[in-house]
Amino acid sequence: MITELSEEAIEYGLTVRKVLESAGGDRLAQTAEAEPDRREELVAPILAELGAWDLDPRSGADEAEAAAALCRSAGYWAVAYPVAERLGRPRDVEADGLLVVNPDVPAAPVADLPLRWVAVDLDGRRSMAVPRAGTARGRRDAFVSALELEPLDDRGADDVSLGLVLPCWTLLGMLDRALELTRNHVLERRQFGQPLATFQGVQFQLTDGEVERVGLEELAKYALWSIESGDPAALNDALALRAAALQAAEIVFRVAHQLHGAIGFCDETALSWVSRASVPLRRLPFGMSATRAKLTRSMGRMALPGLFNVDPSGSSAR
């Protein structure tokens, strides 16, 4: 089990964050929204120079951790680009990325990109996926497009976990940023003659968000390790991570918006952009209730692997 990403992965993530900041930081998302046709050129070449598209997260711990750190940094700047989805591309099909989808209503934030996609559902059924033209507009839909699916095969089961876990790292980066913005805001903003940060009601909300954020970080590392180690329970670990990530996002963004007050909804604050960018990750392929239901069904009577792996057919109940 990994309790820390490697130093190299952490360093790589920090480098990505700095390079994206130099390339515009928050303006990357704003420009993409104003000029959706430029989504690809705004981000992909920068990450290409950093070797992002050469990473193969299935090749071992080093590249899996580097990919995770990269997703987290992309999330931090809320870049309007499917970084995690590209990193998860399947090995055996000519495609630029992998989308885990709900086959009943397939959709993903991939509008206006010149890329080829493979979609996979939780049962491992794969399709070639093409964004349906005219179904997404940037500002309203955060580039979410309906997908046309062309069935391919049912050999995608091994890809599902990675396809669920990497976007959780992107979401984690968004939570990092949302809490950082909120911390800075409550330290600077004064009401009743004192900084908001001096009010215990404010402090306690911030701690609620922080407990979720650090807890999610630990679960994300675990799920990455679970995939890398070939654990047969990796899908359950990935679904458990996603359920926890959605809960964490709900709490963190609620706290962030509440403590920012009205200014947090305005586009002059970064929170407004990060919050909106988080929505597709939180809704697709499944929201909180559906994710929990799928986890529960997938687990059946078997607890998540841990300290006590009990045979569900018999027990010693002390």
Place this chain on the structure above:
Amino acid sequence: MGEDVAAVRSELRQLIDDHVPPDYFGAFTDDPADLAVAQSFCRTLAERGLLCVAWPEEWGGKGASAWVQTAVREEMWAHHEPRGAQYMGVNWVGPTIMRHGTPEQQRTHLPPIARGEVIWCQGFSEPNSGSDLASVQTAARRDGDGWFISGQKIWTSYATMAQWCFLLTRTSRGDKKQQGLTIFLVPMSDPAIEVRPIASMVGPHHLNEVFFDEVWVTEADVLGPVDEGWQVVQEVLAFERVGIARYARCERLLGLAPAVVGDQWEALPEELRARWAESLTHCRRARLLAYRVVGMQQSGRVRPGDVAAYRIAVTRLDQHSAEVLTEITGLAVLEGTEAQRFKRAVAEHWRYAQASTVASGSIEVQRMLLARALLSA
């Protein structure tokens, strides 16, 4: 973690199977046999060097890693703490005496703890000093070559069975309330000490009042520097906060539930089974946050905020899992010895869990510590 951790875990499970009766749910019941089980089990662990496994060999330990110590905490708490009250001596009284005690205090106190022969209680909280611990009023008044201690402690667990008290007193008044505090190591057999049990929902022996009426102590009973006890207390609380592996019992009981319920499992409401899955995810989260703290402690990087985040997560988990498990045992028809035993274990877990956000530093104090860390960084 490593092979040594797996080996210790396996050895502990075997010892529990061999020496702890299946109907043991903790040492603090009205049945004296439960206390006897714990006392005997401590000696069994001590004989194998497992009671104080992380202590230096000089003091009866094996010098094991913090990870082995973590595995011991997990196995013990998961199985209803068969060390009884002695976990306190092992986890923090002993280490604090190693760090701050005189050679004489170390010779007096450490061997009996390592042999599993002594129970300690913690004289910290007072009627007017709970979360605001530094405001304690129990006074030690210097008189010649010793002190007279008078005052009242409350919520003192295990005071009825303890031989020694780790007592926080006020010896002077400084500019700040954290100044002028001193720790004494006091024998509970002193006739000037009176213990009054408090009946409570968390069970007998857990909550007591302890009255000190001119208890005479000497210089030899002072732990650490006079008037500078607050720093010692901070260390104690840090040891204690990470000390109980609450997540381990939650995880064990949640993991057992489907097997105990058997074919009725799928008939439980899906929403309840989803909460079961969520609770197991939170078990994993709390365990990983504990490991994060242990890892940081090893490299000397641990900060109060990290411990606080873990404590908030694990105490909430304790209560969430207790609710989920209680609902499961309430809906399923549980027949037979094993199933009834499980139901009892869940009931005990629920009772204990009610106090988890209050004991060892309330969750509000943890949130204050975490907020301070976040906002000052």
